[in-house]
Amino acid sequence: xxxxxxxxxxxxxxxxxxxxxxxxxxxxxxxxxxxxxxxxxxxxxxxxxxxxxxxxxxxxxxxxxxxxxxxxxxxxxxxxxxxxxxxxxxxxxxxxxxxxxxxxxxxxxxxxxxxxxxxxxxxxxxxxxxxxxxxxxxxxxxxxxxxxxxxxxxxxxxxxxxxxxxxxxxxxxxxxxxxxxxxxxxxxxxxxxxxxxxxxxxxxxxxxxxxxxxxxxxxxxxxxxxxxxxxxxxxxxxxxxxxxxxxxxxxxxxxxxxxxxxxxxxxxxxxxxxxxxxx
Amino acid sequence: xxxxxxxxxxxxxxxxxxxxxxxxxxxxxxxxxxxxxxxxxxxxxxxxxxxxxxxxxxxxxxxxxxxxxxxxxxxxxxxxxxxxxxxxxxxxxxxxxxxxxxxxxxxxxxxxxxxxxxxxxxxxxxxxxxxxxxxxxxxxxxxxxxxxxxxxxxxxxxxxxxxxxxxxxxxxxxxxxxxxxxxxxxxxxxxxxxxxxxxxxxxxxxxxxxxxxxxxxxxxxxxxxxxxxxxxxxxxxxxxxxxxxxxxxxxxxxxxxxxxxxxxxxxxxxxxxxxxxxx
Numbered sequence: 001x002x003x004x005x006x007x008x009x010x011x012x013x014x015x016x017x018x019x020x021x022x023x024x025x026x027x028x029x030x031x032x033x034x035x036x037x038x039x040x041x042x043x044x045x046x047x048x049x050x051x052x053x054x055x056x057x058x059x060x061x062x063x064x065x066x067x068x069x070x071x072x073x074x075x076x077x078x079x080x081x082x083x084x085x086x087x088x089x090x091x092x093x094x095x096x097x098x099x100x101x102x103x104x105x106x107x108x109x110x111x112x113x114x115x116x117x118x119x120x121x122x123x124x125x126x127x128x129x130x131x132x133x134x135x136x137x138x139x140x141x142x143x144x145x146x147x148x149x150x151x152x153x154x155x156x157x158x159x160x161x162x163x164x165x166x167x168x169x170x171x172x173x174x175x176x177x178x179x180x181x182x183x184x185x186x187x188x189x190x191x192x193x194x195x196x197x198x199x200x201x202x203x204x205x206x207x208x209x210x211x212x213x214x215x216x217x218x219x220x221x222x223x224x225x226x227x228x229x230x231x232x233x234x235x236x237x238x239x240x241x242x243x244x245x246x247x248x249x250x251x252x253x254x255x256x257x258x259x260x261x262x263x264x265x266x267x268x269x270x271x272x273x274x275x276x277x278x279x
Numbered sequence: 280x281x282x283x284x285x286x287x288x289x290x291x292x293x294x295x296x297x298x299x300x301x302x303x304x305x306x307x308x309x310x311x312x313x314x315x316x317x318x319x320x321x322x323x324x325x326x327x328x329x330x331x332x333x334x335x336x337x338x339x340x341x342x343x344x345x346x347x348x349x350x351x352x353x354x355x356x357x358x359x360x361x362x363x364x365x366x367x368x369x370x371x372x373x374x375x376x377x378x379x380x381x382x383x384x385x386x387x388x389x390x391x392x393x394x395x396x397x398x399x400x401x402x403x404x405x406x407x408x409x410x411x412x413x414x415x416x417x418x419x420x421x422x423x424x425x426x427x428x429x430x431x432x433x434x435x436x437x438x439x440x441x442x443x444x445x446x447x448x449x450x451x452x453x454x455x456x457x458x459x460x461x462x463x464x465x466x467x468x469x470x471x472x473x474x475x476x477x478x479x480x481x482x483x484x485x486x487x488x489x490x491x492x493x494x495x496x497x498x499x500x501x502x503x504x505x506x507x508x509x510x511x512x513x514x515x516x517x518x519x520x521x522x523x524x525x526x527x528x529x530x531x532x533x534x535x536x537x538x539x540x541x542x543x544x545x546x547x548x549x550x551x552x553x554x555x556x557x558x
Contacts, residue, residue, distance in 0.1 A: 170457075171457060171458070174453065174454070174465075175450040175454065178449075178450060178453055178465050178467050179450070179467065182466070182467060183465070183466050183467075184465045185462065185463075185464045185465075186457050186462070186463045186465060187461070187462050188457050188458065188460065188461060188462075188463075
């Protein structure tokens with residue numbers, strides 16, 4: 001069986017940057033916390049804790065005696081950030097710049113009277129952080145059906161996307177809004193790395209007869225890769241590490257494609273690949 | 280053979296308004312001109328001339344001794360309007376308010392630094408009038424292929440549509456721009472009457488086995504109705520009046536659908552219908 005990696009996969013700019021920032025800060029301050037997991041990959045989060053002592057804390061009111069807090073790649077709410085600033089704690093912002101951008105857009109556009117539409121998952125921390133910057137209640141939609149069920153489409157809309165969503169789905173929603181509104185300001189905030197990883201996954205899944213997508217199970221962009229892959233290659237599997245691999249999957253397969261989410265470290269991908277090659 | 284009129288067809292708000300304005304002005308001033316044909320229907324233009332003495336003049340430098348000029352529904356260029364204002368002549372603006380809107384949008388957005396994209400036919404008088412309000416060179420595209428052939432997609436775009444275009448084609452272009460730009464301000468300037476006439480034509484052409492579309496051959500919205508109709512009913516014919524009707528078209532047909540462009544007067548539609556019924 002031939003094993004092929006996608007043309008583009010794995011760590012994006014924002015994740016690399018956040019890990020570098022975190023390692024640097026943690027070396028200086030032994031009691032550093034991140035507010036929620038820095039990235040959506042539990043293996044890398046474990047490594048940051050075991051190698052650098054970085055702990056994860058979900059609750060802003062439970063930071064203990066830590067004097068150093070790092071903002072995760074997905075950002076946090078404006079309210080939590082404002083609250084943190086009132087405290088005697090060093091704040092290091094590792095929010096991905098591609099997430100800071102929709103935060104700013106949403107703040108400005110809602111101030112200018114545009115109704116905010118966010119294409120994304122309202123439970124995802126990135127979307128929660130972006131939402132919190134709107135000065136009026138934002139509309140968060142996960143798919144075309146949700147936007148169609150709106151009783152009334154606002155007349156003036158500004159729309160952004162969760163950075164890790166598929167452009168095709170974003171365009172479906174944009175088209176619906178344009179058809180039913182007077183003005184739609186469309187900000188294409190889908191990040192390029194996401195887009196490139198998706199394109200490469202699409203290409204590879206067309207020729208592979210089994211696809212392994214490596215990444216955290218709460219990672220939005222990893223899940224998108226899985227959905228795209230499954231479209232072309234029904235035998236697609238999402239694994240967090242090599243222990244999730246089952247040998248029965250590969251029976252009779254000729255080409256195994258491997259790809260990985262933007263928060264999946266290279267060492268995890270390597271372990272998965274080695275396991276497959278040694279089956 | 281059953282003859283059915285579309286649910287919606289014919290004169291739109293802007294055309295009705297322009298004819299009413301023109302008749303009123305022409306009654307007061309016997310030597311009234313329109314700059315280019317008021318609407319794209321030669322039969323109605325002839326009626327306005329024979330009943331009210333309204334003449335058409337294409338050239339702004341050839342207005343003779345007329346002291347009353349009417350701006351056509353499609354608007355004129357900003358430069359021509361400014362020139363007219365310097366002269367000793369009464370100007371009556373019959374520009375459709377749905378055309379004034381994109382003129383204003385294009386002027387404001389180009390002043391704010393957005394690159395203007397106009398979906399439409401660059402030779403159509405409406406598009407020429409809208410273009411003229413952009414303070415930077417606008418990009419005019421008639422279809423998706425033309426926008427794809429652009430060497431570089433601007434980063435900040437404001438897009439409007441010729442009022443009589445099909446929304447589906449507009450959305451194709453919007454989707455391409457959103458995928459390749461950072462911000463696209465989309466103003467849906469397709470007029471509702473156009474949209475409703477198109478929807479009604481689509482529905483009727485699905486059940487008719489012959490479709491007659493009545494309207495001027497230079498009328499953009501009439502041509503759109505013809506294209507939509509032809510998609511569902513191959514035996515679709517565009518006629519200007521009853522003299523264009525050929526009896527051979529109707530041989531063996533069971534349902535004849537009739538629709539008409541936004542500039543087609545009711546009396547012309549009636550003549551066509553009577554001719555068909557008496558075949």
